[in-house]
Structures are given as structure tokens and as C-alpha cells.
Amino acid sequence: MSYFPWLTIIVVFPIFAGSSIFFLPHRGNKVVRWYTIGICLLELLITTYAFCYHFQLDDPLIQLEEDFKWINIFDFHWRLGIDGLSIGPILLTGFITTLATLAAWPVTRDSRLFHFLMLAMYSGQIGSFSSRDLLLFFIMWELELIPVYLLLSMWGGKKRLYSATKFILYTAGGSIFLLIGVLGMGLYGSNEPTLNFETLANQSYPVALEIILYFGFLIAYAVKSPIIPLHTWLPDTHGEAHYSTCMLLAGILLKMGAYGLIRINMEFLSHAHSIFSPWLVIVGTIQIIYAASTSLGQRNLKKRIAYSSISHMGFTIIGIGSITNTGLNGAILQLLSHGFIGAALFFLGGTSCDRIRLVYLDEMGGISIPMPKIFTMFSSFSMASLALPGMSGFVAESVVFFGIITSPKYLLIPKILITFVMAIGMILTPIYSLSMSRQMFYGYKLFNLPNSFFVDSGPRELFISICIFFPVIAIGLYPDLVISLSVDKVQAILSNYYDR
């Protein structure tokens, strides 16, 4: 097979193409928008092409591998590669970023910078999903923080500076632990620093060090994921950000935490993971209930959706903690499924908030008659988010349920308790999501705003929501579509655990 650096192109292309936005002629925002969307689509096509023709699904090893020496002194390589675990998040990134760019159509202020930042984030996210070097992973992880910070602080709502500062402090605080973990892992053992994922996977550590390293990584991912009690940046950030930023945040950024948890903590620190996994399961269960009931108490629409996504991430954590084939597959499925559903909910909530110029749920009401299409899409997605069968959320959650049930690690009584509490979350979910859509759309209200004609969603917005709706239905009807991507890799990861 002829060698071609597909992954390098995929990672580098958006940011380079994005920086040439500044050299485009000043002909209004339209040029910038079309240019960005073109770049996104091209990138998505390249990614799909590379994955279709140069990636074998039945091979659990790393593929499309690239290795260039970058900095000689401490053996730092530009090392990329993908496997079954990262292919799903990369495709999700491409898909959601393209749609978010399309959703950012109404952004007119500084649109050059905005679109450049979107593309920079694109690169950073794909880079962190595909890097095979610990330090490179860290750098990519940090790289996409800056665009998010700027997107938040420049195009947000009223309290944007507060929430942007909170976001950057939280994530930078988490990154310190990540850096400590990376350095500790890389410098341990031999004289030469080892940063390669493959050598790291076979390395073993003393138990105390492993636990410390695990904990460091866990904090970094817990901020990103988010895991309670490190979640408070999320509702503030989502409440203030523009909805296209929210789509990226909810769709992709939150997935990085869980991805890192699987990639580094599960793969490299298997011993510590089997010590920590009961705690992860407990925290995940608490998180489902806690975030769902906090979501009920929110007045702000976007914050309510934000808490709902925290609650959904609880399933991922439980799936990771269950240490079973099924559970881990379910966690990955839930990752992708929530990527679609969360992004769509933020998009629809954001657009309807912008139209009626209200953010508080108790002031809304009765907008279903002027906006039937948004109503239809919003109720479909809230059904998807409450795990209606036939949509992706149901499959993911039930697979996680099976994972925890079949897990050999736990005893009967804890299993019953955990399943029971998780299932209570299943009752709370419809309460908040349905009452959200009831407060927004149902009922009847006379609007006495000065210009109270509300436009229903146009073809562009309808296109975005239908585009997201298709994969949700497709995964729901035929989950093998996604599970088949990761199933071999998951088995390879878990073989570490079963051997002992």
C-alpha cells in the first residue's frame, strides 16, 4: 500500500486553511461563511475517504500510523494513528463541526475570527483524538482550549466574561493535573523519556504511583467530561455561549474527557482502573440522579439542557466503570449518541431562545403555533434524549444497563442497587425534558411584544436538525453500525483485565 500521510493532512488542513481566511478579500461575511463550510465539507470528505479505503475494521491495531521525529532532545514525535476507538469520535467531530459552522450563519460580528476559531478547534479536536504520543495528546488538548475561550468571551451572552474565565480556570486547573500525569508517566522508568502510546501500554508501575497517576488523569478528564463535583463550569458556559459554540461544546468537547478516560486510564493504568472502577460507577450513578434533579430546578432553558447532558454523561462513566465488553461498547455508543442529541437540543433551544428573546422557561409558552417545525424537531429530540426506543439514546443506555448487569466484578446487591438508582434516573429524565417542551411550546399565549411575528425555522435550520436526526434514528435502528467500529478494540483493551 502506497504510503500517504492521511492523518497529518486531516489534522493540519483545517487550521491552515482557516488561517488563510484572513487573506480573503473583504467582501462581506458571505465569502467567509461559504469558504469555511467548504473547508469543513472537504475535510469531512477527506476523512471519510481515508477511513473508507485505508482502514480495516476488523483489525484492532493502530492503523494509518505516522511517525515523524519532531524534537530530538526528549524524543518527541509527531505520531498519529487511529483505531476503532477514535474513529467514531473523529467522524462525529467532522459531522458536528460542519453543522455547527452551518448553524453559525447568523454570526456577523468579526466573522473572520469566528470562523477561524471554529476551524482551529476542528484541528485541535481531531488532533487529540488521533494522537499517539502522550505529549502531543497534551498539546492538542490544550490547543483547543484557546479557541473555546475566545469563542465564549467574544460571542457569548451577558455574563460571558465570567463564564469564560470560569471555563478557562477550570480546564487549565485540570490541565495541570494532566501535565503532571503526562510527565510522571513519560519520565518513569528508563533514562529516556517514553511518550509513545505503544510502549506505555506495556509498561507497569508500582501500585501507589499508578494510583497517583490515575488520579491525576482522572481529575483532568473529570473537568472535561464532566464528572461531579467538577461540573459547575458547564451550565454557566452553556448558558452564555452562542448556540453553535454550544453544539461544539456539548457535541465534541465533553466527549474528549470520556475518550481520554478510556484511552489513557483504561488502556495504560489497568490495575488502578480496576481499583477505581467501583467509585466511578458510584459517582456515575449519583451523577445521573443529581444532575437530573438539578435540571428540574433550573429556570434557564440552556442550563436545563446543560444539566441534562451532565446527567447523560453519567451513563458513559458507568459504562467505563463496569469493565465489561458490553458496558464499554455502551459507553462509546452513549458518547456518540449524546454527541448528536445534545448538539441538536442546544441548537434548537438556542434558535428558539433567539427568536422569542427569552431564556427563562416560566416566561415562555405557546410558541408551537408560530413555529411548528421547531416544535416538531424539539419534541423529537427531547424524545431521543429521554431514551425512546428506536433512537440512539435507548440503545446506548440499555447496552450500558446490560453491561452493568453482566459485569462479573460486582456482587449481586450492589448491582441491584446501582441498576435501581440508574432506572430512577429514567423516570426523572422525562419529567425535566417533557416539562421543558411543555413550558416552551404547549399552551396558549398572546405575545404583546412590539414585533411579535416569529419566523419558523427556515430550510437551513431544518436541514441541520434533520441531518442530526438521521444518525440518531440510524443508530437506534441498527446499532451495529457504530458498535462494529469499536468492538474489536474494546475487546483488546479488556483482554488486559481478564488475563489477570
Place this chain on the structure above:
Amino acid sequence: MEHTYQYAWIIPFLPLPVTISIGLGLLLVPTATKNIRRMWAFPSVLLLSIAMFFSVNLSIQQINGSLIYQYLWSWTINNDFSLEFGYFIDPLTSIMLILITTVGIMVLIYSDNYMSHDQGYLRFFAYMSFSNASMLGLVTSSNLIQIYIFWELVGMCSYLLIGFWFTRPIAASACQKAFVTNRVGDFGLLLGILGFYWITGSFEFRDLFETFNKLIHNNEVNFLFATLCAFLLFLGAVAKSAQFPLHIWLPDAMEGPTPISALIHAATMVAAGIFLVARLLPLFTSIPYIMNLISLIGVITLLLGATLALAQRDIKRSLAYSTMSQLGYMMLALGLGSYRAALFHLITHAYSKALLFLGSGSIIHSMEPLVGYSPDKSQNMVFMGGLTRYVPITRTTFLLGTLSLCGIPPLACFWSKDEILSESWLYSPIFAVIACFTAGLTAFYMFRVYLLTFEGYLHVNFQNYSGAQNNSFYSISLWGKEVPKAINKNLLFSTTMNNNESVYFFPKNTYQFDGNVKNQMRYFTTRFLKKYTSMYPHESDNTMLFPLLILVVFTLFVGFIGIAFGQGETDLDLLSKWLAPSKNLLHPNSDYSIDWYEFLTNASFSVSIAFFGIFVASIFYGSAYSSFKNLDLINSFIKIGPKRTFLDKIVNIIYNWSYNRGYIDFFYTRVVIRSIRGLAKLTHFFDRCIIDGITNSVGVISFFAGEVIKYLVGGGRISSYLFLYLSFVLIFLLICFLFLSL
């Protein structure tokens, strides 16, 4: 004829194209889709009739050959577990298929006319076809996961259809209430499924029953855990079939359009719980506690439903409570282990109740032009009366339905109810007494409905009676297009707010005769009278009457499938023949044969109870009763006699109990809703003030620390920095020196 079995998988998919094409059409090309809107009824009826032919064919083969057919496809393949999809056809499935398709076709034809003026006509047909599809999928499913999937889907359809008129705040809260209550059941169902998967390692019914019975037999299973799991499975059925603790959603579900109440909330979806219990009966029979629990819940529900139906003012609500009570009968029969009686009652009740609901829809349709388009008025029996003259065909069909439900031979429900009653005598006398008493109550409340609606005089003009407090709100046209300017906005908003605040709308006692309401009423009636010149209700169109007549035929004759015409054990009746394989599964060597003498004594007893109920109802509400007075039960007692105060008290208590829905909704509002809200507030507070407060205070403290240091150190002069630096170095050196010298 293996073909029919092979192609049976197509049945649940048949109604789907209508839903998909309407949905896509409405989203993408709304105007074109709306222009041909009446055309859409045709394909939906056609596809459902194809499904009906399939299922008739299947049932004929079931009756003759009695073979159970199962086919599976794998859905997800994993190393650890595999999910399979398939279909499973046995007598139970074929009975349910016929039931769903026949009632479904009738209701579709009916609703073409009923909904013809509604703006949501297309949406209605899309939802309806989807609910038919998922219901057909539910009954043909071959494993528990598939059951769960379709279980949720019918729940969603019910949610969408209850909230069909989403501009009504009451409908909005009713649909949410229905969904959440059903979700409580689904919670149990899912946990039960998982539990049994954990015990037996299978989702397939037959594997599951076999493995479980083997395990029970060998005592290899934790009995407590198995009981818990079975209870959780049963919880799903309790919620779906509106059994006692979770019945609260059914009466509120009447906010949906009437065809929906007929199809989903009387004939098919609420029967899904009965279906589930019947399907899993081999599992439940091996755990005696669960069987006792099922019959207990059944008895409580049938009594409660009947008492709550006694004083409802809304015609659909009282039918809903009656549905609940009849479902209780079926549950009781299942709890007694009498599979056949439960299914028989399921069939007969479905046709009779669908007939009654469609009849009430016809009444509502004819009342609407007179009293206004609000459920509080058009469904209020207070405004009805004497409709016999105006809607004779509806009246005849409604009377037949009522008689059937009361258990008057030879109508359908008589046969099945009698069977349940005689079974219960064998089981436990207490349950049997309650069941018989409730049969009398059934006759009473059904005839109350009938007499209030069709006898006496038309009460539309006696408007000094206020049906509800917030009727002004409902005088807005449904879709909000033509808002009458005369309504002042404050009133409108205040009512909206009230309804939004109480999620589970709980009607207070609405006996208000104050002048204000009266004036408003007069005002609105004059408005309506101006608008609609006709003073008298009209009979509905032929399209609506046709399904009624067909259902009358069913009500008349469907009872005969369960009667053996000949004597002896070889000559079984149709139903027993039909159910033969499932019976063998349950009771390997029990033969069902009727003793005619016993049958006659039982029958005469139950019929006499029913007649007694009808007699009492006609005393209270009959034509002798003067309709110029108020329509209260209480007031009618004034004429009766000297023991008035005592009777008054009792009747008052019963009346209040019934009108306030047994205070159960009140209890739920008080306890459950408040506690959930309290929890939400608490966690919100915790999140805001403690978790977020810690981070915020860290930020604030570091900010202040920076300020303090800046202040202490001084305004950034180099000399002060040098001074501090040198002094710390000196201190350090001093310490070093001291240590060294020591």
C-alpha cells in the same frame, strides 16, 4: 399455508408508510400535503385493512392448526450478548391482532369525519397510524426487549395524542402526566426484564419460561429476588392498564380527541398491560404471591374505578373510569389464573367500550355547536339530556353498548363478565362479593350516563349552572386563529398562569353560583347562540354512524365465540379451540366444560344484580325526575324521605369521594410532586451555593489575597521589593547560621 406465517412480519410495518409520508410531507412540502389532506385517510384505512386480512387469515389457521410460529433475526451481535428481533405468533397474538385491526379500522373511518375540521387532521392520522403500527408490533414481539421497545413507543403515541390539542394547558399537563406515570411502569418493566435476564440468561419467552420453571423446580433461584423481579414486571402492566396506584393518568388522558380515547385508551393500548400479564402468565403462575397480588390489585381497581365513575360530570371521564374498572376485572381474572376469561373479557370489552366512546364522540360532536368547543362544556353531561329525539341512531347504539357493559344477555360483555364472576366464586368469596357488587355499580353508573344524556329534556338553556371556573379560557378557538377581542387579556393570562402552575391540574369543587360566573356564562352563550343559529343538536354524518353500526354488530355477536352450543367435552367453543395451545402450556390437563345448570344460576344472579343497578339508576335519574332542579345526586334525595339527613351525609361522602377522584390525585399532588420539586430545589441550591460556591469563593479569595499583598507590599516601588527580599534573605541566613553553629 406456511406463507402467511412467513410474511407475518409485515403486519406491524403496514401502517408505517402513512406516518412516514405524512411526516416528511408536512416537514418538507407543507402546502402540497395539506391540499390533499382528506386523501390521506384512504391509504391508512387501506393498509390497516390489509393487516386485518392477514390477521384474520392467521387466526383461522390458529383455530384449525394451532401452531406457534416464531422467527428471529439478529439485531446486534456482540460477543457477550446478542439481541434478536423476530415475531411470534400464537393464539394470544392472533386475537390481539384481530382486535387492534378491526377497532382500528372503525376508528380511522370514524375520525375522518370527526377530525375533518381540525387543523391537525394530517398530524392526527400520522400519529394514529404510528400508534397502530407500534401496537401491532407489541403484540407480535417475540422477546421481552422487543416488548419493551414497542411498549415505550405506544406510550409515546399516547403522549402525542393526549397532547394533540397542545394549546390547551390542561391537555399539556395531562399528556405529561400520562407519560411520566407510564414511565414509572416502564421503570419497573425494564428492571424486571433485566432481573429475569440475569436469572435465566434469556429474553425469549419460551426459553425464559422453560429455564425459569426448571430453576424453580430445582430450587436454584433466590425466591425473594425472583418475586421482586416478577413484581417489577407487573408494575409495567399496572401503569399501562391503569391499575390502582398508577391509574391517575387514564381519566386525564380524555383530553385527547375522542377517537383516540376509543382506540388507545379503551380498546388497545390500555389492554397492553393485560396482554403482557397474559403473555407472562406461565412465569407468574410459578410464584403464588404474585398471582395473589395481581388479583388483589385487580379487585381494588375494579371497585375503585366503579366508585369513581359514580359522580363524574364529564361523559368521557366517567367512561374512562368504567374502562379502568373493567380492566380491573380482567386483571382479577388473570390473577385467578383464568387466562380464557380474561381474554374473553378483553375482546368483548374492547368492542363495547369502543362503541361507547365513539357514541360519546358523536354526542359531543352534536353538542359542540350548541355549547361551545370546550371539553368542559361539550362533554358535560349537565348540559345534555333528552338527546333521544335529536340523535336516534347514536342513542340506539349507545344503549346497546351500555346494556352490554352492564352485563345484560345476550350482549357481548355478559358472557365474559359472567365467566369472571363464576371463576371468582371458586377462588375467594370476598373477591367474588366485591366483583358482584361492582357489577351492580357498573349497571348503575352506566345507566346514569345513559339517562343523563338521552332522557329528560335538553339542558343547554339552563345555563345557571357553571361547569367549570375557567370556561372563559376555552371560548378561544382551539388553534388560536380568531381570538375574540372581547375577552380581556388579564383574564386570559391569569387563567393560563393558573393552569401552568399546577402541573397536575386538580379540579376544586366547582359549585359556584355567584353572579360573576353567571354573567360570564350568559355573555358567552349569547355569543355562541349568535354564531350558530341552530338551536338543537344534529345527528352525525353517515361516516361516523357507519363504524358505530359495525361495532354494534360486533357487540351483539362477539360474545358467541365463547359459548359452547353443544354438550360434552369434544365440542368445544371457538375461543377454547383458539386458545388450545396456550392452555396446554398453562394447565396441561384441565378441560374447560360448562355445566349449564351452574351457568344458569350464576347468570341469573349476575343479571339480577345488573337489573337492580339499572333500577336504582332509573329512580335517581329517570324521566320522572324533574330536570328543572340541579342535577345533583344530593338534591334528588330531598324528595325521598324522612331519613334525609343521614342518607344525605352518606351520599354526600360518596359523592365527594367520587368527584374528587378518591383524593388520590390530591395525594399525589401533595406528596409526590411536592417532594420532587423540593428535591429539585434542594439540589439546585446545593449546586449553586456549595459546589459552585466553593469555586467562586476560591476565585474571590485569591483575588482578595492578591489585593492584600499588593496593598501590604506597596505601590510597586523597587525599593520596597528590595527591602522585603533582603529582609527574607537575612532571616534565612540567620536560621542557617543558627543551625550550623549548633
